[in-house]
Amino acid sequence: MLIALPGIQARLGDTLAEAWSNLRSQGRRSALALLGIMIGTASIIAMLNGGHMAQRESLKLFAKLGVDMLQIGSAPTGDRPALLSQAAIDALARTDPDVIEAVPLANGRAAARTGGRTADIAILAAPPALATLANLRLAAGRHPAAVEECALSGVLGDAAARALSGPAAAVGPGSAVLIGGYGYTIVGVLAPVVPETLDPVDYNMAVLIPLHCARRIIPDGGPTGLLVRLRPGADTQAASERITARLATPDAKLTVLDARSILRTMQEQKAVHSRMLIWIGAVSLLVGGIGVMNVMLMSVMERQREIGLRAATGATPTDIRILFLLEAVLLTIAGGAIGSALGAAIAWVIAHSSGWDFALAPWTLALGPAAAGGMGLVFGLYPAITASRLNPIEALRAD
Structure with missing residues (x-):
């Protein structure tokens, strides 16, 4: 028209x-x-x-840990264990202006047994501060207290607890689990954890034990890594260089995972x-x-x-x-x-x-x-x- x-x-x-x-x-x-x-x-x-x-x-x-994080690990350069200095790690938060918190870690693997059931699980030895730093929530029980730093107590991941549970006997707080030849009392079970890039282990299939006296079931026993929380906006490259310089030893080669760099x-x-x-x-x-x-x-x-x-x-x-x-x-x-x-x-x-x-x-x-x-x-x-x-x-x- x-x-x-x-x-x-x-x-x-x-x-x-x-x-x-x-x-x-x-x-x-x-x-x-x-x-x-x-x-x-x-x-x-x-x-x-x-x-x-x-x-x-x-x-x-990086939702659980945040982006202002570093994960530092060590690998042996020779026949001696790649141990880091506990005192040097503890001093980081006091001496480095960019470090808010540094949590030492040691990890290994072992077979866990209870009630006729066996599961191969990761072992993560760390102080109680790890639970707060990594925002690890509990489905049952509690985290080990500071006074239990040398006690045979641990917290199981959700998947590890289910793997060790039988049809009529669920593994939970109060259960006894044989790990690496030692009988550990389970004081808590973690809620399911979404894996993240900087997680030192898969928390779901791990047991968390106190770092002190971890040599019972982890060879060498001392810290071989750490998680570091930096102040927001810190220069992660410069902070990494300072921290690795302070922790460097002739027996260990240090590697750094930087959340910001990975995300970038x-x-x-x-x-x-x-x-x-x-x-x-x-x-x-x-x-x-x-x-x-x-x-x-x-x-x-x-x-x-x-x-x-x-x-x-x-x-x-x-x-x-x-x-x-x-x-x-x-x-x-x-x-x-x-x-x-x-x-x-x-x-x-x-x-x-x-x-x-x-x-x-x-x-x-x-x-x-x-x-x-x-x-x-x-x-x-x-x-x-x-x-x-x-x-x-x-x-x-x-x-």
């Missing part, structure tokens, strides 16, 4: 309604152009939200992948924009008589440009809106298949229609100018 524009005073609402009506009248052609915009937008939105969720999952790897590396890798996929989506969006320009140019060719009639009844070149430009923008915004919804659905599938928590970045939903609308302005401008420059008399004579 032809609706002549009365001039530059035409209300924007009427022009929008007419532009939408013209797009609907083009049927499949508009739908195919919309499809290209929709696919490009969906790709970009899915990848942006995939990167957003991946970053959230990366942060979860993971995010940089994900950013590279995300940028690559976003560029692929941008190319798809560009191809969709070219499709929109093609549709609009075909529309100009087919509607020459209509354009001539508009010009003959008072429509100015500006009116005609605005009409065709609005058609292109409406088409791309519609594709962008549908593509944003599709991209969010794809992001949900990515989260579900990866075992992540689904979380959209709200700004990405607005980005889709906005980017697509901008594409419509760019690729709709040439057809709009072409339509406005048609000679009215020649346009009226067109078939």
Whole structure:
């Protein structure tokens, strides 16, 4: 249906309604152009939200300990054990301005037996401060107290307790478990722990015992590593160098895991992948924009008589440009809106298949229609100018 524009005073609402009506009248052609915009937008939105969720999952790897943490371990350089100085570790919080807390550790493995059941478990010897530092919650019982530093008592991980429990005898507080030839009394059972990058052991399949007198079941017995909490914002590289210098011994080679550096590396890798996929989506969006320009140019060719009639009844070149430009923008915004919804659905599938928590970045939903609308302005401008420059008399004579 032809609706002549009365001039530059035409209300924007009427022009929008007419532009939408013209797009609907083009049927499949508009739908195919919309499809290209929709696919490009969906790709970009899915990848942006995939990167957003991946970053959230990366942060979860340090949720228990936090990002201001160092894990320092030692490996022997010769035949002598790679033991660290307990006194040097204890002095770190007093002498280093960036260290809030340092907890010494020693670990090993052994078979645990009780009630005819056996399980191979990790042994982690540490002072009581580890429970607070690592935010280890209990499902039952308690943590060993400081006065039990040489007692045969321990805390079992959730999976270890279940592995040692029989059908009629659950292992829990008060149970006796034989570990490395010594009978330990279990005083607590940990709640399930989500493994993190800086965990010294898998807490779920471990027993935690006091560090003092750990030599009973751990060879050499002294600390062979430590967890260090730094003050927020500390220079982790400089702190690592100072700490390793103070703990260095001829018999041990020290290695440092830095939570911030690990997180930074993971995010940089994900950013590279995300940028690559976003560029692929941008190319798809560009191809969709070219499709929109093609549709609009075909529309100009087919509607020459209509354009001539508009010009003959008072429509100015500006009116005609605005009409065709609005058609292109409406088409791309519609594709962008549908593509944003599709991209969010794809992001949900990515989260579900990866075992992540689904979380959209709200700004990405607005980005889709906005980017697509901008594409419509760019690729709709040439057809709009072409339509406005048609000679009215020649346009009226067109078939």
